[in-house]
Amino acid sequence: MNKLGLLSLLMVGLLTTTWAQDVSNKRYPYEPAHQALSDGQRGEVFKVDFPKSKLYPGTSRSYWVYVPKAYRPDQPACLFVCLDGVLFNAPTVFDHLIAQKQMPVTIGVFIQPGTLLNKDSTVRRYNRTNEFDNLNDRFARFIEEEILPDVRKQKTADGRAINLSTNPNDRAVAGASSGAICAFTAAWQRPDLFSRVFSAIGTYIGMRGGDQYPVLIRKTEPKPIRVYLQDNDRDTWNPLFGNWFKANIDMEAALNFAGYEVTHQWQEGGHDTRQATAIFADAMRWLWKGWPTPVRSGWSANNTLQSVLDTSARWQAVVTADTVPPTAPHTALLPDGNRYSVQGGVLSYKPPKGKALVVDRDANLGAALAVSPDKGQLVVSGRGSHWLYDYMIEPDGSLTSKQRLYWLHNPGNEDTAEVGSLAFDTNGNLYAATALGVQICDQNGRVRAILAPPGGAVTALWFGGEKLGTLFVRSGGKVYQRNLNVTGAPSSQKAVTPKSQGAG
Structure with missing residues (x-):
């Protein structure tokens, strides 16, 4: 290689190294809400x-409690x-913001x-990803059943007791990185506990299934949740788990598609909270806008x-x-x-006759x-x-062409390991009672919609009511009902042939 070519390669390498090492040094507009007030105006x-x-x-x-000066x-x-x-x-x-009545x-x-500690107080194991990155409701329950009862036992230095609203409209949850997906999961799993979410540099990636969220949201x-998403264009801690920034963009697109109140700030930077801190006051103004309107x-x-x-x-109880x-979920009686x-x-x-x-x-x-409604499929x-x-189902009652056809999302968790019951509507859609809710599959075996009753995991479902237009579910130990725009197709009713949904 001649000297000119070698020099060109060295220049390219130098420029590439320079670009790779560049970091965000973005400045933000002055925000007075980040300046500490005088001692007499600060909360505790x-x-x-x-x-x-x-x-x-x-x-x-450990946890920390902030109590504003204005609290009574x-x-x-x-x-x-x-x-x-x-x-x-x-x-x-x-x-x-509280002093200015902006929240x-x-x-x-x-x-x-x-953390799990050894006897000498050194860390044996960190429990963070197990608590924050899982998609179940356990951490939301931990907040409600363990942390908040303990918070209510505390008092401020001047003797004020802690009195917290139980209305989800009065509650926000926030976090960064794995804490962000945990905050979203707490509201997603328990909208009866939280209605407002601030998510910074969230891990909606393949750590413990967070990459499934955009599909599940669609x-x-x-659900009645307002979401503020923040992320940085070079956000990543470990690329092994996915493209972190793209995952947040996918979350925003899914929330928009599903009709949520959602806004976002995409900024320059890596996996840190500098940008999220800079915009936090505006994020809180947006999350609490219009309060107490639900x-x-x-x-x-x-x-x-x-x-x-x-x-x-x-849904009505x-x-x-x-x-x-x-009928029992394990039995299907045909018209003949x-x-x-x-x-x-x-x-x-x-x-009808015989063994x-x-x-x-x-x-x-x-x-x-x-x-199925046409009595040709089991x-x-x-x-x-x-x-x-x-x-x-063949004319003589024998069964052929066995396939694993219908695919469900997460059909069980620690408490409900299997599908509770199945039912068809006259359009040929299949309804499955699962821990995630009522999953509705199209004729080709794909989940197209999910209904989440107020009691949580669904252990049974069936159609009933006038013209079989009411869906009943057993959820959280209670029975709920809801009128739908479809008609149930019990196995015992005469055969009807649904309109084909095509091969797509």
């Missing part, structure tokens, strides 16, 4: 040790929960993640939700204690008297089944699996 911040937990055995942690215990205060301790210069910002009187609770009936659910662009849901109908499904049942991995067929015949033995079969749940099995 105190630390509390929390050495034990039932939901996270063996962990210990005879009036329940709004609540702001933040993960990873005191972030975003929040107490100082709150002092300003309500709010008590802040800033929670550290748990499929799930909208945060409301939007209307999703999901066409399956639009076709299935009656917009005027909501059923008062009648003896409301039960018309033929009966299919599944139990212990054995699938049986019994004609029951075993038509399949498979240890992977679950305990729920349903027959669907059986899988045991602890995302999959449902599909059979073609």
Whole structure:
């Protein structure tokens, strides 16, 4: 290589190295809310040790409580929960915004993640990702069942008791990185606890399933949550888990599609909270705008939700204690008297006259089944699996063409390991009772919509009411009902042929 070529390569390498090492040094407009007020105007911040937990055995942690100067215990205060301790210069910002009535009187609770300690107080294991990155409701329960009862036992230095509102509209939750996805999950899983979310540099990536959120948001009936997303264009801690910035963009797009109140700030920078801290005051102004007017659910662009849901109908608790499904979930009776049942991995067929015949033995079969509206298809749940099995029903009652056809999202968790029951509507859509809610599958086996009843995990569902237009579910130990724009198709009713939904 000649000297000119070698010099060119060296220059390219030098420039590349320079660009790679460049860091954001962005300046932000002056924000007075970040300047500390005088001692007489500041709220109080105190630390509390929390050495034990039932939901996270063996962990210990600390949390901090901020109580604004304007707080009076005879009036329940709004609540702001933040993960990873005191972030975003929040107490100082709150002092300003509360004094200027740009947010309500709010008590802040800033929670550290748990650690498991050795006898000499050294760290044996960090519990942060287990608490923050999981998509279940455990940390929301930990806040409500363990931390907040302890907070209510505390008093300020001048003797004021802590009185917190239990209205989700009066509650916000926030965090950065894994704390951000934890904040979103707390509201997503428990909108009865939190309505407002501030998410900074959130880990909506493949650590513990966070990359599933954009799809789940698009499929799930909208919840009453307002979300502020912040991220930086070079955000990453470890690229192994995905493109962190793109994941946040996907979250914003999904929330927009599903009709949520959402805004965002995409800025220059890496995986740090400098930018989030700079915009925090404006984020709080936006999250609390219009309070106490409640945060409301939007209307999703999901066409399956639009076709299935009656917009005027909501879930209602059923008062009648003896409301039960018309048939057992493991049995399907056809109009001609033929009966299919599944139990212990054995699938049986019994004609109107004659003995029951075993038509399949498979240890992977679950305990729920349903027959399609045209009586030509039998669907059986899988045991602890995302999959449902599909059979073609022949004229003589025999079954052929067995396939794993229907795929569900996370069909179980620690409490509900399998699909509770299955049912079809006359359009050929299949409804599955799962820990995630009611998952609605199209004719080709894909989940197109998810309904989340107020009681949480759904253990049973069935159609009933006038013209079979009411969906009943058993959720959280209670029965709820909701009128839909579809008609149920019980296996015992005469055959109807749904319009084809095509091959797409």
